Amino acid sequence: MIEIKELHKSYKMGANSLHVLKGLNFSIKEGELVAIMGSSGSGKSTLLNILGMLDEADSGEYTLDGVPIKNLNETKAAKYRNKFLGFVFQSFNLINYKSALENVALPLYYQKVPRKQREEKALKYLEQVGLKEWAEHLPNELSGGQKQRVAIARAMAAEPKVLLADEPTGALDSKTSYEVMDLIQKINDQGNTILVVTHEEDIAHMCKRIVHLKDGVIVEDKKVEQVRASQYV
Amino acid sequence: MFNKDRWKEILEVLTGNWFRTVLTAFGVFWGIFILILLLSAGKGLENGIMQDFGDIATNTMFMWSRATTKAYKGLPKGRSFLFNTDDVEAIREKVPNLRFISPRNQLGGFGGANNVVRGLKTGAYNVYGDYPEIIRQDPMSIIDGRFINYSDINERRKVAVIGEGVKTGLYDNDEQVLGTYIKIQGVNFMVVGVYKKKSNNGDGEEGQKQIFVPFTSFSQAFNRGDDVGWMAITANDGTSITSIKNDIMAVVKENHKVHPDDQRAVGHFDLYEQFQRVQSLFTALRFIAYFVGILVLLSGVIGVSNIMLIVVKERTKEIGIRRALGEDPWSIKLQILMESLFLTIISGMAGITFGALFIYGINTLLDMNGPVDMFANPSVGLGVVMGALAILIVSGLLAGFIPAQSAIKVKPIDALRTE
Numbered sequence: 001m002i003e004i005k006e007l008h009k010s011y012k013m014g015a016n017s018l019h020v021l022k023g024l025n026f027s028i029k030e031g032e033l034v035a036i037m038g039s040s041g042s043g044k045s046t047l048l049n050i051l052g053m054l055d056e057a058d059s060g061e062y063t064l065d066g067v068p069i070k071n072l073n074e075t076k077a078a079k080y081r082n083k084f085l086g087f088v089f090q091s092f093n094l095i096n097y098k099s100a101l102e103n104v105a106l107p108l109y110y111q112k113v114p115r116k117q118r119e120e121k122a123l124k125y126l127e128q129v130g131l132k133e134w135a136e137h138l139p140n141e142l143s144g145g146q147k148q149r150v151a152i153a154r155a156m157a158a159e160p161k162v163l164l165a166d167e168p169t170g171a172l173d174s175k176t177s178y179e180v181m182d183l184i185q186k187i188n189d190q191g192n193t194i195l196v197v198t199h200e201e202d203i204a205h206m207c208k209r210i211v212h213l214k215d216g217v218i219v220e221d222k223k224v225e226q227v228r229a230s231q232y233v
Numbered sequence: 234m235f236n237k238d239r240w241k242e243i244l245e246v247l248t249g250n251w252f253r254t255v256l257t258a259f260g261v262f263w264g265i266f267i268l269i270l271l272l273s274a275g276k277g278l279e280n281g282i283m284q285d286f287g288d289i290a291t292n293t294m295f296m297w298s299r300a301t302t303k304a305y306k307g308l309p310k311g312r313s314f315l316f317n318t319d320d321v322e323a324i325r326e327k328v329p330n331l332r333f334i335s336p337r338n339q340l341g342g343f344g345g346a347n348n349v350v351r352g353l354k355t356g357a358y359n360v361y362g363d364y365p366e367i368i369r370q371d372p373m374s375i376i377d378g379r380f381i382n383y384s385d386i387n388e389r390r391k392v393a394v395i396g397e398g399v400k401t402g403l404y405d406n407d408e409q410v411l412g413t414y415i416k417i418q419g420v421n422f423m424v425v426g427v428y429k430k431k432s433n434n435g436d437g438e439e440g441q442k443q444i445f446v447p448f449t450s451f452s453q454a455f456n457r458g459d460d461v462g463w464m465a466i467t468a469n470d471g472t473s474i475t476s477i478k479n480d481i482m483a484v485v486k487e488n489h490k491v492h493p494d495d496q497r498a499v500g501h502f503d504l505y506e507q508f509q510r511v512q513s514l515f516t517a518l519r520f521i522a523y524f525v526g527i528l529v530l531l532s533g534v535i536g537v538s539n540i541m542l543i544v545v546k547e548r549t550k551e552i553g554i555r556r557a558l559g560e561d562p563w564s565i566k567l568q569i570l571m572e573s574l575f576l577t578i579i580s581g582m583a584g585i586t587f588g589a590l591f592i593y594g595i596n597t598l599l600d601m602n603g604p605v606d607m608f609a610n611p612s613v614g615l616g617v618v619m620g621a622l623a624i625l626i627v628s629g630l631l632a633g634f635i636p637a638q639s640a641i642k643v644k645p646i647d648a649l650r651t652e
Binding site (some may be wrong): 072075094095113 | 245249347361550551554563644645
């Protein structure tokens with residue numbers, strides 16, 4: 001599903017240039033649940049941004065579902081993001097003057113799905129994350145865990161090829177963290193490919209594979225026994 | 234562009250901070266209001282002064298003869314001459330684009346002695362020998378009977394059309410005027426009509442104290458032969474009399490052996506030139522109105538632009554999220570542009586409406602208190618309103634352009650990083 005070859009990325013900071021990604025190679029197959037771990041500064045967020053087409057690599061190849069991703073203009077990048085990717089952020093990033101339902105329906109709106117269909121679909125995904133009753137509520141009326149579940153529903157609504165989660169549990173307490181991970185595991189069980197960036201060991205171990213990043217290189221890439229989050233809930 | 238979601242969002246954003254939106258809108262509102270107000274005030278002044286001109290054919294010149302100031306073809310300077318009826322024919326033949334050429338003769342004048350008698354009453358009036366066209370050059374309304382016609386001219390009928398002022402001077406209140414006779418310098422003329430001029434400048438009263446008789450009868454009755462005292466000449470619409478007056482004067486100079494460079498032998502008064510001078514004043518006023526109005530409007534538009542920039546700044550994160558979710562940058566640009574356009578047009582419309590109401594109020598006040606000197610019926614044309622609307626649309630787009638540009642320059646990652 002995802003293929004990366006010799007990926008380099010550096011940031012210019014004044015006269016100095018900071019080499020963040022130093023030639024990464026890896027691939028993710030369909031249906032995988034991969035955790036990317038590393039301390040801050042290891043380049044894991046940069047990697048995720050590049051995978052999410054929010055940022056562009058300096059050199060290297062990136063293929064997503066057989067489509068080479070390079071030299072995208074903004075319009076095309078937006079289209080690909082909409083079609084291929086779902087994002088879950090640490091800070092939820094819901095649009096706060098729109099109701100939960102409208103938030104979930106947003107990616108569908110950008111796909112120009114008719115209003116009625118859009119709402120039906122959004123409601124279906126909200127139901128999947130167990131927030132059907134909260135559809136008309138604004139984000140600030142929801143708890144952190146609920147917000148993240150809405151965000152996950154939103155990421156899933158466009159039926160993306162890959163779900164990218166940047167520290168999805170970073171702003172949550174451990175109980176809600178496990179709830180969110182449980183949800184992510186369930187979505188993965190349905191066959192979706194998911195990438196989770198985290199620095200928490202226990203969250204990482206709820207995935208099926210852990211990629212360790214340190215100073216811009218992969219130091220470890222191992223399959224792990226998945227810990228089901230549902231046992232903690 | 235006309236989809237419900239987009240409009241819903243525009244309204245959500247604009248109503249999100251009512252106070253700010255209203256303040257911003259006020260700038261544009263005020264600008265367009267001032268523009269409308271200035272233009273209508275200018276128009277009011279114009280209307281008022283135009284009323285003073287009345288219906289006078291403004292593309293007209295008056296021409297009379299004076300003493301020559303240059304010797305020419307063996308004739309000395311200081312020689313007096315008079316126009317004659319041949320001049321009229323010559324002008325008609327040689328100068329194109331003339332509408333009316335009215336030769337005129339005149340008796341009496343300001344402060345003249347009594348020259349008209351009717352029974353026991355006498356009066357001093359201006360008596361003119363005229364052609365029927367004069368009524369088109371110096372408009373008057375016939376309130377009783379008729380004006381001079383060509384049968385009168387051809388048959389040299391001794392008929393007269395008198396002014397209202399003459400009627401009050403020579404007749405009793407409810408006396409029948411038509412068919413009676415008045416004696417002008419010893420010659421009887423039958424009154425066939427009464428006129429009234431609606432001129433309202435200083436000589437308004439004087440204007441009502443005139444008597445018009447056929448040109449030919451005048452010449453015969455008062456021994457003028459084929460002399461012409463002066464002429465009123467009107468050019469066709471589209472040709473200004475100012476541009477052809479020298480041709481006309483050249484014709485009469487040639488006829489009377491006057492040196493072509495003799496500037497003072499033929500006196501003239503160019504009504505069109507005077508009129509143009511007034512017109513150019515109005516043009517200047519209109520220019521000032523547009524200038525000031527548009528500048529005020531511009532400051533309002535800059536206000537809108539500013540606020541839109543702030544809105545974009547505030548929504549940086551939201552824009553980032555939306556782009557991460559895959560919204561087309563053009564869609565975001567369109568959104569910002571439409572917000573700015575919507576705000577500008579709504580507040581502009583309010584300004585126009587308010588301006589119109591204000592003008593309506595002024596007009597009602599003017600109607601109630603009677604006419605005011607040099608000011609009448611302030612108004613703006615539909616064209617101006619359409620123009621203002623066009624200005625609004627353009628300025629709304631301009632106001633939104635920079636913010637929209639800055640909105641799509643936001644990189645999604647940078648936007649998401651802002652907490």
